[in-house]
Amino acid sequence: MSTLLEVSGVSVSFDGFKAINNLSFQIAERELRAVIGPNGAGKTTFMDIITGKTRPDEGRVTYGDKGASLLSMSESRIAQAGVGRKFQRPTVFEDQSVADNLMMALKKARGPFSVLAFRPDEEDHAKIAKLAEEIGLSGALHRKSGELSHGQKQWLEIGMLLAQEPRLLLVDEPAAGMTPTEREHTTDILREAARTRAVVVVEHDMEFVRRLNCKVTVLHEGSVLAEGSIDYVTKNEKVIDVYLGR
Numbered sequence: 001m002s003t004l005l006e007v008s009g010v011s012v013s014f015d016g017f018k019a020i021n022n023l024s025f026q027i028a029e030r031e032l033r034a035v036i037g038p039n040g041a042g043k044t045t046f047m048d049i050i051t052g053k054t055r056p057d058e059g060r061v062t063y064g065d066k067g068a069s070l071l072s073m074s075e076s077r078i079a080q081a082g083v084g085r086k087f088q089r090p091t092v093f094e095d096q097s098v099a100d101n102l103m104m105a106l107k108k109a110r111g112p113f114s115v116l117a118f119r120p121d122e123e124d125h126a127k128i129a130k131l132a133e134e135i136g137l138s139g140a141l142h143r144k145s146g147e148l149s150h151g152q153k154q155w156l157e158i159g160m161l162l163a164q165e166p167r168l169l170l171v172d173e174p175a176a177g178m179t180p181t182e183r184e185h186t187t188d189i190l191r192e193a194a195r196t197r198a199v200v201v202v203e204h205d206m207e208f209v210r211r212l213n214c215k216v217t218v219l220h221e222g223s224v225l226a227e228g229s230i231d232y233v234t235k236n237e238k239v240i241d242v243y244l245g246r
């Protein structure tokens with residue numbers, strides 16, 4: 001599979017403190033990847049760099065078939081180029097139905113100039129129904145989003161991002177606050193999503209990461225400490241030392 005995103009030798013300092021230190025990372029098209037690491041390892045800053053929220057002091061970040069530099073693009077341009085991000089707290093329109101939230105996301109995906117002219121047709125409604133099925137909310141299409149459980153709201157937000165057809169989806173700690181059953185369903189959604197796009201999941205919950213069944217990148221002090229299967233990284237001496245605080 002060809003490389004979709006390549007981060008090379010990236011560093012970022014905040015007030016002289018190196019939050020990201022010569023970090024290199026690659027993800028291929030349609031790859032599912034988990035990123036783990038202790039508090040302060042640099043996971044959020046890493047995602048902020050990819051989405052253009054934080055600019056590195058040095059290094060390169062290239063994306064897509066032509067290896068375009070994300071560092072010269074604005075945050076909105078990066079989003080338009082197909083990089084979607086789901087933050088930890090779901091941000092759905094609580095007074096709108098599940099279907100309306102998904103339709104709004106579809107509208108947004110058509111670009112800023114089509115918003116006023118957007119009239120959903122049959123195909124759009126079919127798309128919404130398919131998305132709802134993908135996120136396990138077919139039975140809740142006409143419920144107000146505010147009435148959904150925390151997990152269901154997370155799924156809805158993932159669905160809203162999928163409506164925009166990202167090529168790279170970044171997901172921040174999806175398991176937080178979910179019941180075990182909701183977590184299981186979330187891993188299914190993410191694994192399914194990665195059949196048609198690359199997905200990077202930042203997560204603390206190791207059981208969740210194990211269920212994702214994908215390559216794992218361990219960050220520590222702003223660099224990659226280890227990379228491999230969950231069994232490989234959890235048996236890695238350096239990783240064990242870091243997690244045990246040795």
Ligand SMILES: Nc1ncnc2c1ncn2[C@@H]1O[C@H](COP(=O)(O)OP(=O)(O)OP(=O)(O)O)[C@@H](O)[C@H]1O
Pocket residue numbers: 014015018019037038039040041042043044045046
């Ligand atoms: N804007 C900022 N100003 C100063 N220091 C910052 C800033 N953003 C992050 N840091 C520091 O950079 C380091 C990495 O932070 P980051 O939030 O990326 O880690 P993290 O792995 O996401 O942690 P957590 O798991 O706790 O969310 C931390 O030491 C943090 O205090």
